[in-house]
Amino acid sequence: MTQKKARRNYGWLLLVPAGxxxxxxxLIPSLFPLVFSxxxxxxxxxxxxxxxxxxxxxxxxxxxxxxxxxxxECIYLKVFWQTIVFAVLGTLGCLVLAYPLAYFLATRVGKxxxxxxxxxxxPFWTSFLIRTYAWVVLLADQGLIxxxxxxxxxxxxxxxxxxxxxxxxxxxxxxxxxxxxxIFPLYVSLERLDKTLLEASKDLGAxxxxxxxxxxxxxxxxxxxxxxxxxxxxxxxxxxxxxxxGGSKTLLMGNLVANQFLQARDWAFGSASSVMLIAILxxxxxxxxxxxxxxxxxxx
Amino acid sequence: MTTADPSALLGTGVGRLxxxxxxxxxxxxxxxxxxxxxxxxxxxxxxxxxxxxWAGFTTDWYIKAxxxxxxxxxxxxxxxxxxxxxxxxxxxxxxxxxxxxKSPRLLIAIFxxxxxxxxISPEIVTGLSSLLxxxxxxxxxxxxxxxxxxxxxxxxxVWTSALVALIVRARLASLDESLNEASADLGATxxxxxxxITVPLLLPAIISGGLLAFTFxxxxxxxxxxxxxxQSSTLxxxxxxxxxxxxxxxxxxxxxxxxxxxxxxxxxxxxxxxNENASPRPLLVWFTFVIGVVLYGVGPAQGFWNGLTxxxxxxxxxxxxxxxxxxxxxxxxxxxxxxPSAGLRVETAQ
Numbered sequence: 001m002t003q004k005k006a007r008r009n010y011g012w013l014l015l016v017p018a019g020x021x022x023x024x025x026x027l028i029p030s031l032f033p034l035v036f037s038x039x040x041x042x043x044x045x046x047x048x049x050x051x052x053x054x055x056x057x058x059x060x061x062x063x064x065x066x067x068x069x070x071x072x073e074c075i076y077l078k079v080f081w082q083t084i085v086f087a088v089l090g091t092l093g094c095l096v097l098a099y100p101l102a103y104f105l106a107t108r109v110g111k112x113x114x115x116x117x118x119x120x121x122x123p124f125w126t127s128f129l130i131r132t133y134a135w136v137v138l139l140a141d142q143g144l145i146x147x148x149x150x151x152x153x154x155x156x157x158x159x160x161x162x163x164x165x166x167x168x169x170x171x172x173x174x175x176x177x178x179x180x181x182x183i184f185p186l187y188v189s190l191e192r193l194d195k196t197l198l199e200a201s202k203d204l205g206a207x208x209x210x211x212x213x214x215x216x217x218x219x220x221x222x223x224x225x226x227x228x229x230x231x232x233x234x235x236x237x238x239x240x241x242x243x244x245x246g247g248s249k250t251l252l253m254g255n256l257v258a259n260q261f262l263q264a265r266d267w268a269f270g271s272a273s274s275v276m277l278i279a280i281l282x283x284x285x286x287x288x289x290x291x292x293x294x295x296x297x298x299x300x
Numbered sequence: 301m302t303t304a305d306p307s308a309l310l311g312t313g314v315g316r317l318x319x320x321x322x323x324x325x326x327x328x329x330x331x332x333x334x335x336x337x338x339x340x341x342x343x344x345x346x347x348x349x350x351x352x353x354w355a356g357f358t359t360d361w362y363i364k365a366x367x368x369x370x371x372x373x374x375x376x377x378x379x380x381x382x383x384x385x386x387x388x389x390x391x392x393x394x395x396x397x398x399x400x401x402k403s404p405r406l407l408i409a410i411f412x413x414x415x416x417x418x419x420i421s422p423e424i425v426t427g428l429s430s431l432l433x434x435x436x437x438x439x440x441x442x443x444x445x446x447x448x449x450x451x452x453x454x455x456x457x458v459w460t461s462a463l464v465a466l467i468v469r470a471r472l473a474s475l476d477e478s479l480n481e482a483s484a485d486l487g488a489t490x491x492x493x494x495x496x497i498t499v500p501l502l503l504p505a506i507i508s509g510g511l512l513a514f515t516f517x518x519x520x521x522x523x524x525x526x527x528x529x530x531q532s533s534t535l536x537x538x539x540x541x542x543x544x545x546x547x548x549x550x551x552x553x554x555x556x557x558x559x560x561x562x563x564x565x566x567x568x569x570x571x572x573x574x575n576e577n578a579s580p581r582p583l584l585v586w587f588t589f590v591i592g593v594v595l596y597g598v599g600p601a602q603g604f605w606n607g608l609t610x611x612x613x614x615x616x617x618x619x620x621x622x623x624x625x626x627x628x629x630x631x632x633x634x635x636x637x638x639x640p641s642a643g644l645r646v647e648t649a650q
Contacts, residue, residue: 014399015411018392018461022414026426026458029433033425036432046435101329104322116326123333125562126340127519129536130555133543134336137343144339147353176332230420237422240522244543254424261428261526274428281422 037272047267056272076256080276083253086167087236087280090174094182094231095224097175102186102223103216106193117187120180132173132244139163139172139245165247173241178234182227189223190216225292232288236280253277337559344552361553371554374538381452381534382518387626388457389513393464394506397472398498400465415462427526430455434527447529455527456517463516464509471505515562 038052063074109116123131138144141160149155163169193216201211217224239254246252257277260270344362348355365371396415400408418426430451438446479501483493499506521536528537535554542551 012399012403014395015403015407018396018399018465019411021392021454021461022418022458025430025433025454026418027414029429030425032429032432032436046439047432097329100322100325104326108319108322116330119330120333122563123337125515125519125566126337126559127536127539127555129521129539129543130340130551131336133551134339137339138335176336179329179333233420234422237424239424254422257424257428261431267432270428271432274425277422278425 033271033274033278036268037275039268039271041266041268043265056269057276059269060272060276076273079251079253079256080280082251083236083277084280086170086174086242086250086252087232090171090178090235091182091228091232093171093175094178095227098179098182098186098227102183102190105183105187106190107195120183124180128177129240129244132177132241135169135173135176135245136164139169164245165249167246167250169245170242170250173245174235174238177241178231181230181234185223185226185230186220187223189220189226193219221292225288229285229288232284233281236284237277253280340552341556341559343549344556346549349549361549362557365550365553365557368550370533370538370541371535371550374533374535377449377532378518378535381449381456381524381532382514384449384453385456385460385517386510386514387630388453389460389464389517390506390510392457392461393509393513394468394499394502396461396465397468398494398502400469401472415465418459418462419466423520423522424526426455426459427523430523431526445529447527448532451527451529452524452532452534455523456520460513460516464506464513467509467512468502468505471502475501511566518558 036047036049037056038054040048040051040053040055042048060076060080063077065074067073068078105113105116136143140146141162141164143164145163146155146160150157150160155161197215197219198211201215206214237254237257239252239258242250242252242255243258253273253276257270257273260266260273264270342354345357345359346354347358347360396411400411403411431447434446434451438444479497480493483497484490488496518534519536520534521540524534525537525540528534533541539551539554542548
């Protein structure tokens, strides 16, 4: 008995270092933007912790809806809305493109499966910045794709396709970087799928589409929900991809926040913007939780 | 062989068409994933400053990258950060994973929730929260220039240790609890059981977790940018600075070298960890070689000590030596352990 009790204490103690680390360097810092968003910025950088007000939020929400379409009006709310659109469409894009590949890997590939899975992770091991920047080389007006098409005579030299510094380039960058996050959870749940159910469905007279909708999609819902969670949350805060591929036209919440912190040095307004960013995530998680009902897979 | 089954099942023309479509689609996705990397590797050998057209083969960019002062200091900082972070993440994460095993249900749920939060929370939010936190702490404690390598490591270790913990936890779940009990019954202290039973059995998970922690910390830009000071710019920050002025083949060569070293290390580690009978010696030799090259490159060859004077210089040099001594001894220790653990795994399987 005494021995068992000693072992229990021992196990609990092992949690202390990580527990303190998470508390001090993660949980407590998480509260700082919330507090600072009500404070005033020190123009030389930093924050005055006095004169608490909602000014920063008022500035963010300041909007003349009648003049919504005009340039320069409601700039922050437009960025807010654009971020939601990009995150939702980007996640959907990843989902639609990842599902067939995950299905292929889980059902069609035999001994090459491990190799093909590893091949999906390898890009993660090179610099994220450099990989994203390589797309500039490919997509630019004078870039490799356009030049290639011109050399082939498909395009006229003065009719090069504008592929860079527009929303298309940003979506491409998003899908390029986030696709693996969607493929893995989908693969895990597709791999667990009992294949005999598919045959049973076929034997009972269901066509391919009905089988897919009623069996495959239903049973892989946990992977679907995990993938959506893993993609949407980091995607909402993304700012490297729009900064490199989007030019100055595509401004997302991440760019707004980063600019306030690293260039404008308006930390209080930056904090308020980041709280608005977190608000998107909280609403998303609530919706996600409502629909997923605890269905998710662990990808370790 | 592998395709025979589904094709036979479907049989019809439509079925065959779908099979072909699957293959074509998969090939396109892999092309999409690898095209940028191919471009990077290819143009690192391009004999021209332009990245638009091929102008012959050269290795000049590698030499230029090697001699570039900002890349040198960036590489040095990145290696220090990644090594310290790996050490912290492995210790914290392993203890966490083992501790969670015997904890009350509620505590497990809380910790798991926090761990997932640290991993998926957008990097920009983590970065700016930590920035505000550290700057405020600096003000309260009157520490000037608090941002630097320690703050980077403290922030990186949060989510990389969670990653290590999840990987170790997955391995722990597949282990036989009775081994620990047997060890205790035979009179071993918990301390001894930990080092002689638990750690060797968990080693594959700890190594792959540690490698991941190192790689992610080495490559991180977003968080690092918020919590690094002027003297502690890491390689990704230097790369970002160069990228802003237009692409340079120097960056391509740096990326190619990093890719080469990571891939070789990971494949060797994977090979040794999955083949019970493989000798760990090649991996040890390889890592020693890599560490030697890096040590030479960022140290004596490029005047690592130049900027440092007086006591600061002494401390800097001492830290540098200690870090790499610890790394080498650690590696040696790890490979000494690897053999008994492989034997033990075979026995437990029977």
